Amino acid sequence: MSRELPYIAAIDEAIHQEMARDETVLYYGQNLATVENAPFVSDFGADRVRVTPISETAEIGMAVGAAMAGLRPVVELYMAEFMLVAMDQVTNEAPRMRAMSGGQVKVPLVLKAGYGFAAGWAGQHTGVITNMFLGVPGLKVVAPATPADAKGLMATAIRDDDPVVFLHHYLLTLVHGDVPEGEYLVPFGQASVRRTGGDVTLVATGWMVDRALAAAELLAGEGIEAEVIDPRTLAPLDMPTILSSVEKTGRLVLVDQAPRHSAVSGVIAGEVAEHGFGLLKAPIVQVTALDATVPYSEPLEAHVLPDEDRIASAVRSVLGTAPVAA
Amino acid sequence: MSSKPDLTWMYTQMVRIREFEERVKRTFTDHPGVIRGHTHLADGVEASIVGSVSTLREGDQVLATYRCHGYPLAMGTSADAMMAEIYGKATGLCKGIGGSMHLTDPANGFLGTSGIVGQGIPHAAGAAWAAQIRGNQDVVLSFFGDGASKQGSFHETLNVASLWKLPIVFVMENNGYNVVTQSFQEDANAAAGQDLSIKATGYAMPGVTIDGGDPVAVHEAVGAAVQRARDGEGPTLVESKVYRLSAHGNLIAPPGVPLHYPEHEAIEVFGDTEQYAAALRGDPVPRMRGRVVSEGVLTSDEAERIAQEARDEMQAAVQFGLDSPYPELDEALAYVHAS
Numbered sequence: 001m002s003r004e005l006p007y008i009a010a011i012d013e014a015i016h017q018e019m020a021r022d023e024t025v026l027y028y029g030q031n032l033a034t035v036e037n038a039p040f041v042s043d044f045g046a047d048r049v050r051v052t053p054i055s056e057t058a059e060i061g062m063a064v065g066a067a068m069a070g071l072r073p074v075v076e077l078y079m080a081e082f083m084l085v086a087m088d089q090v091t092n093e094a095p096r097m098r099a100m101s102g103g104q105v106k107v108p109l110v111l112k113a114g115y116g117f118a119a120g121w122a123g124q125h126t127g128v129i130t131n132m133f134l135g136v137p138g139l140k141v142v143a144p145a146t147p148a149d150a151k152g153l154m155a156t157a158i159r160d161d162d163p164v165v166f167l168h169h170y171l172l173t174l175v176h177g178d179v180p181e182g183e184y185l186v187p188f189g190q191a192s193v194r195r196t197g198g199d200v201t202l203v204a205t206g207w208m209v210d211r212a213l214a215a216a217e218l219l220a221g222e223g224i225e226a227e228v229i230d231p232r233t234l235a236p237l238d239m240p241t242i243l244s245s246v247e248k249t250g251r252l253v254l255v256d257q258a259p260r261h262s263a264v265s266g267v268i269a270g271e272v273a274e275h276g277f278g279l280l281k282a283p284i285v286q287v288t289a290l291d292a293t294v295p296y297s298e299p300l301e302a303h304v305l306p307d308e309d310r311i312a313s314a315v316r317s318v319l320g321t322a323p324v325a326a
Numbered sequence: 327m328s329s330k331p332d333l334t335w336m337y338t339q340m341v342r343i344r345e346f347e348e349r350v351k352r353t354f355t356d357h358p359g360v361i362r363g364h365t366h367l368a369d370g371v372e373a374s375i376v377g378s379v380s381t382l383r384e385g386d387q388v389l390a391t392y393r394c395h396g397y398p399l400a401m402g403t404s405a406d407a408m409m410a411e412i413y414g415k416a417t418g419l420c421k422g423i424g425g426s427m428h429l430t431d432p433a434n435g436f437l438g439t440s441g442i443v444g445q446g447i448p449h450a451a452g453a454a455w456a457a458q459i460r461g462n463q464d465v466v467l468s469f470f471g472d473g474a475s476k477q478g479s480f481h482e483t484l485n486v487a488s489l490w491k492l493p494i495v496f497v498m499e500n501n502g503y504n505v506v507t508q509s510f511q512e513d514a515n516a517a518a519g520q521d522l523s524i525k526a527t528g529y530a531m532p533g534v535t536i537d538g539g540d541p542v543a544v545h546e547a548v549g550a551a552v553q554r555a556r557d558g559e560g561p562t563l564v565e566s567k568v569y570r571l572s573a574h575g576n577l578i579a580p581p582g583v584p585l586h587y588p589e590h591e592a593i594e595v596f597g598d599t600e601q602y603a604a605a606l607r608g609d610p611v612p613r614m615r616g617r618v619v620s621e622g623v624l625t626s627d628e629a630e631r632i633a634q635e636a637r638d639e640m641q642a643a644v645q646f647g648l649d650s651p652y653p654e655l656d657e658a659l660a661y662v663h664a665s
Contacts, residue, residue: 026455047459053489058482061448062455068437069387069456088445101430101438102421103661137662161664 002148005179007172010147011112012039014154015074017183019044025158026066029076029112030054056086063109064094064163072158073109080115080129080167087132094163095138110157110164115143116207116257117170118305122296128206128258128289133165134235134267140164140188141235145209147177149232152186160188169206189236193245197225200315201245203268204255205231208306212255215311226315234264242268243276250281251318255311260288282318287311331380331545333623334632337614339400340372340541341633344611345640346399347572350412350426354576354586357648360413361585364578365426368396370571371499373610376400377544378467378497378566381552382435385462389450390469392427392441393570397469402434409643415650422653423661444470444477447496451483454494454561463556466494467548472522472565473504476512484529484563491560495551498522498563499538501570506591526563538566539610569605 005013019025019040028050033041041049052059056077063073077083083090090111097107116128133141140162144150150168157164194209195216204212209230216226227245231238246252252272254265265286272284290304347367353360368375375396379388388397395412399405403419411418412426420430430438437453440446450468457464474480475498487494500522502509509516515524526533532554536547544566551562573594576585588594592602615633618624624632 050490053482053486055482055486057445057479058448058451058486061445061479061483062452062486065389065437065449065452065454066456067452068432068449069453071452071456071459073452088442089448092442093440093445093449097430097438098664099661100420100424100428101432101661102419102423103664104420104430104432105438106664108664140663 002178002180004176005147006174006176007147007150007168008174010151010179011154011168013179014151015158016040016043018155018158019048022072023048024071026071026073027076028052028073029059030078032076056082057089060086060089060111061093063111064089064097064107067107067109068097068105074158075109075111077111077113079117079125080113081124081127083111083113084129090165091133091136091139095136098162099138106161107163108161110154110166112166112168114170114173115167118257118294118301119171120296120298120301123293126294128256129262130167130234130264131258131262134264138162139235140233141167142188142233143167143169143206144232145169145172145206145230147175147179148184149186149192151179152184153232155183156185156188159185167206171207186232188233189238191229191231191238191241193227193241194230195226195228197227197249199225199249200227200251200253200318201242201249202226202228202253202255202311202315203231203242203265204228205234205264206257208255208257211306211308212311215308215315218308218312219315224315224319237267239271239275243272243279246272246276247279250279252280252284253311253314253318254284254286255306256286256288257305258289259291260286261291263288282320285314285318287314331542333618333621336376336380336541337618337624337629338632338636339376340611340614341636342405342639343372343375343396343399344369345636346395346405346408346643349409349640349644350395351572351587353644354584358584360648361426362414363425364575365412366393366575367570367572368393370605370609371396371501371538371568373541373614374497374499374538374544374566374568377541378469378548380541380545381549382465382467385464386466387435387437387453387457387464388467388469389437389446389453390439391443391446391471391474392439393471394427394429394439398429398431398434398436401431401436403429403431403436405639405643406646409647410650413647413650414652415647416653416657417646417650421657423657444474444479446470447474447479448483451487451492451494454487454492455490457493458490464493465552465555467497468494469497469499471504472498472500472502472509472513474498475522475525484526484531484561487561488529488531491558493555493558494561495548495555496561496563497548498565499568500565501568503570503574503591505574506595508596521565523563523565531561531563533563533565535565535567538568539608539613541610541614569608571605571609
């Protein structure tokens, strides 16, 4: 059974269900549970649900210690950029402890953070900084694009025995979609093929998935059938699904809201260039944000981000029906 | 238990730590290349370590820093496994993956370390939150140096630990140096002639400063703080004044240059031979040996026998480490993920 829920409610539902299922799950962060009847605290109590000071290093560092001591903390960080003030804990503490101890400890924790708030939040709250968490052995990074995936990936993240950065896209917060009721888990490392097509493979994450799908509809009107893949988890990354799609289409356009040299699309491009070069009928094209601090002014903000026209142009270029997009 | 310190146990553990550290240090010259990277010794800090962990009971936990050899030795970890870890061997405590800075032995209550200054402090508070939830009156000891008290992690963690009345004792081992910088050069309280424990007043918790060279004084002060934490009254900051007798760490040099321990910074950097001579006169290990003999706890022969047993044990640990094989290559990927 499923019913419609907004993306953000689907995440809350997963946390709530996991807390009910497993009493070692904690949920805490700034401005959370400041009154006794707040959701979560009324159901799970003040031992497990707490408001914290504005102290990201302490919040995330305590999650590491609590996890090593047998709990499963979920830290509410609100914005991904707030992790930057505690980056040592995220990238050089949480993912190192298991390895450095020779497997004697594990660090099951979830860092829940929104990102990509391209809605007038200007330079410091709009970033897509996913790349800063990639390439860190031991750290998992997930970025759901639908309410159902948001629920299923959060539940999996909480049950996972490793540290997970759970990135939810702010512009998807109120997007509604079918969400399965009850226990629902989406496995890590398994991409979702959102649209099938034989002419070109489009890979997009987060908010860009909907834009890629919109571009695919636009292109369908021109007789071009795009396959749209959402990796869903960036670490681990499901390269086999992407490579088998490229084997079918021979063309790859990567869409990413991050600036060009900090996008996961660069990682995918590198893997396909190395492992799928012979499959390609055209060069790989990346459609990314421009290399700019996201501007406040609305037309400028829109200008630096990929949109469906830019995605469609890139597809036409790899099909040889239009010049390469800038 | 914290009520009555066992002086024989304390003396034994102090000597074991000293003899272990002496052999780690000696490895750099006796077996060049066997120890890699950067190693930090606890010689001079034995009384503070032993006095602190003497207050613990089953279920309590300890987290520390890269200067981490002393605590697990006193908590029951095998010296063989520790030395093998420092030598990067398969038989090491952490299978050769952590090395000197990251000894971890959760089975004996030693939950781990961070090699980044101050960053293990919130880990300890997280473990203390877990202890608070367990409700068994377990306590966590968080060890760090004076330098760490200039990190944001220290201030953030003391605030939340006090606010939540977490069962934790913050033990600041003040050895007077942040690597080669003396405390008065980098700490506003030290520069103003204040004890560093005054920092506790900013976080509404007790702060005490003690002679970290006296294991009984440490036992009493940390024991009172542990009891306070067990009783649900929250954390305490204990400033334990110590003097590390070796330099911050072994020489930092690119491969090709053999590593060894330089002179202590007091001499090497500041030319203050009197400061170092005074520290040697206050060396807590002979001080404790004198005490147990003069108080009639041990005869001189018994004290020497304990010291000799420690030497034998640690020499055997060196041999065990040398004789052990390196890990299999696939071990490099074995512990990256738990699931």
